[in-house]
Amino acid sequence: MVCGGRRSTTQHILNSSTIAKLIMPSLRTCALLLMAATTSTAFTPSPYPPSAAVRCEKYILFSSNSNNNIDNHDFDDFAEFSSTQLASSSSSMVDNNSDDDSFLSSLQSRVQQVQHQSNKLPLMILDTMLPRQVLQIQIQHPTLKSLMKHRINMETPTLGMLGMARLSTGGMVPLKTGVEVEIIQMEKADVTSTMMSSATTSSDSSGGNEEPWDISLRGGRRFIIEGDIDKTTEGWTTATVKFLDSALEEENEVKQFSKPSMEEMNPLDCSTATTTTSSDRLSLARAISKCRQFTEPNMNMKDNASLVDRWIELAKQNERHPGQIDTLLKQLGSIPPEYEPTERALWVGALINPLPSMGVATEIRPALLVSKRAEERVQVALDAILKSIRHMDGSARMW
Known part of the structure; x- marks a missing residue:
């Protein structure tokens, strides 16, 4: 973007000093605009749906x-x-020999x-x-x-x-x-x-x-x-x-295990670490595969319902007041796609650990926040929703 520059009609080639004099007022104008813009908090649009009317305990x-x-x-x-104490600022990388610098x-x-x-x-x-x-x-x-x-x-x-x-x-x-x-x-x-x-x-x-x-x-x-x-x-x-950022975390997770280990580079060494590294490389793929279990038909559930659908059906029978689960679903929005395993696990955690608590599932929100990998989060959510379903249908009470 060009800010307030003036087109030159001079035919000869401009040297660096002349160019600096021409563009410096433009830089100052841009800086003033930047400083004015930063007087208010930068706006970051929320990726999550607007909330519906909330009916819950306070x-x-x-x-x-x-x-x-x-x-x-x-x-x-x-x-x-x-x-x-705040870390001291590093010395400037710019030589301050001139007003422009x-x-x-x-x-x-x-x-x-x-x-x-x-x-x-x-x-x-x-x-x-x-x-x-x-x-x-x-x-x-x-x-x-x-x-x-x-x-x-x-x-x-x-x-x-x-x-x-x-x-x-x-x-x-x-x-x-x-x-x-x-x-x-x-x-x-x-x-x-x-x-x-x-x-x-x-x-x-x-x-x-x-x-x-x-x-x-x-x-x-x-x-x-x-x-x-x-x-x-x-x-x-x-x-x-x-x-x-969930997507960036998952991308970095793949990159982390894309580098060959020392054992892979040296075929004379044992392959134990190589197998472990290869297994870790598939962690995100396993997370995506496990994510499908939340929404795929499950032959172990009544009427082959998915885990999420079965949980919602049972939770509506245990809600604290009529419409609690419907309101919760409006707040959460649609479940994220399976190729976003971290976001899907967080969605399931927010579903089975609503605010206020319904007392039908183990508390997994802290575990979801502190877990480092997508597969860990998905497994935590998967185990918790299964236990919650068995608790509500009476097949395996937790308390």
Whole structure:
């Protein structure tokens, strides 16, 4: 793209100095446009369908000194984590001997700064969510309300949602992997007399009069925390994250095992590692093959129904209120194709672990988020939906 350049009518050949003088105003104009554009959050269209009206139970968050907190902890579980200092910027690769070079160096620094800020998310630690899932919460915590008001002014109002993992010692820690959630609804709660009494009590104990808000959040891109965890002056926590792309992960998985191993290069060595490497190369193909089991007719199911269809049929008999499963299916949209095994596994996980939980399947959302390969995710989802079907039809109760 050319920005504001002037066509020259000079017939002789321009030297490099003359060219630099001609294009520099254009570069400055482009830079100003870039800086103006970066004053708002970059818009990333969501690949997931818009949510339908949500009818489900709500999580309720009150002030931090209230007795009504979920699991007796504040929403910000990073409060006691020590944050590391930001890495110092590397020295400029541009020689600053001229005004033009200084300008280009400044522009480069600005672009890097914008890229860094675009991957910075405020964090909310409440529940493990998967892409496409919709969660309704009711909040009263002042800091959390300030965060929501701050983010709703963004072009795309998003924040990071993390769940908790239980250690073998019994302790709970936040997961490092979560999902970016979009605020799709925010309004004052229609508080019933019972809930109003509870909210008023918690507000009075904190010395304020905080009204509860109803918030709806929709899960989007997965991410992993790979940078610093910082506390803002406003009171919430932020972190630098890396967004994860399922297709790119699967592509890299194939590339990773496309390189010959040392044993393959040396025919004199044993072939044990070669067999393992060849097997790993087929991991994605196996994942795609296993994915078909979710939607193919299954002779072990009633009327040869597929696993997904059979689960939906049984779940409608166990739903908490009429229409719960239909609403869930509208939120999730169509099941991804079999050649997208990671996305299909995540879809199945969101189906059998809805929000709020129906209590008919084992919790697999954390496992789906932390798994590194598509085949692992598909196997986790496949095992879980089979167990859930057997639990609901009574052939093998889990509890």
